[in-house]
Amino acid sequence: KVPLTAIRRLSIYARMLAGLEADGKQQVSSRDLGETASIPSTQVRKDLAYFGQFGKRGSGYSVKELGFRLRKILGIDRAWNVALVGAGNLGRALFSYPGFSKQGFRIVAVFDNSPGKVNKSWKGTRIQSIKELSKTVREKNISIGIVAVPASGAQEVADEMCKAGIKAVLNFAPKRLKVPTGCMQANVDLAIELENFSYYLSKLR
């Protein structure tokens, strides 16, 4: 069973490789692959070993081939349809974030429960009433949901998503959610990034 920390590093390697390929580089060592993110070459090799035999001893990895294979492993060699619930400030920022579609994640539907927002359009995408979630998830083959509503509404939105057939929920609301079996969840809490800083900064004092 591959640890989640290894899968996250695979995403970092895949981005690195995409950049190298764009620069026309053909070969890369395990040390260079981990360099930008300060990941030791031993860790890089250990992570790749979970998934097979890559590269040749002494000559490193083929940038093109390794990138291709990692994208396949990560499932980013294809597109995924995503539903966003919560058309507020965070929702708007996520909707326009080019980083998602760059990796194949297309926000194909946006939902809200405020009459002031339903039926408005963001770059051609009509904001729909949350009542239309179920129907739209089926019609648009949506497998991933993003929860960008206040804490008070987050659990109900996650329940609706999983019931509608969404398989994975990314939650931004400051609330622990419970999801049924068959539905994955991940929580984002950006304060943790700042706590990493305060850990180091308070040691400097």
Add this chain to the structure above:
Amino acid sequence: KVPLTAIRRLSIYARMLAGLEADGKQQVSSRDLGETASIPSTQVRKDLAYFGQFGKRGSGYSVKELGFRLRKILGIDRAWNVALVGAGNLGRALFSYPGFSKQGFRIVAVFDNSPGKVNKSWKGTRIQSIKELSKTVREKNISIGIVAVPASGAQEVADEMCKAGIKAVLNFAPKRLKVPTGCMQANVDLAIELENFSYYLSKLR
């Protein structure tokens, strides 16, 4: 040297402990402490061992005392002043996110370079011109900066921040930044969360 992954887990334990304390619970086992985030008790004990002797064999940890000590280690037993640059959608969502101030991180200044935004106010905080960054960082004793501008402006903003005396930069722009020694940086890329999902979802097919 404590690995960053261990420090992130410390943040998770600290949140868990704050919740338990609010519920009036007095003792907690290493297993319960790691439970919600699926962290094995062996990992919990290993993480805590970096920082000292906590708890008693057989009776677990004191919720109050361990919470107090972890907050001290993480530096969240005090407040930190934060500058936000980029008063757009993401900036607005970060500014109003209660999760930051809850952990002691106060966004005390917001900057932008668009005349349409400078001098507008967000809940009593006047959006200032980026030209005032240096002066404000000194006046308001700001040690952390958040970069929420488009990729094209991110490096310049990070340079300004470090030059002004900010010690740690949290970057949301999709661009690798270079910061001088004495300035820390971390990058947030929410697409990585979705790639974790697509890794598991594509295995299900």
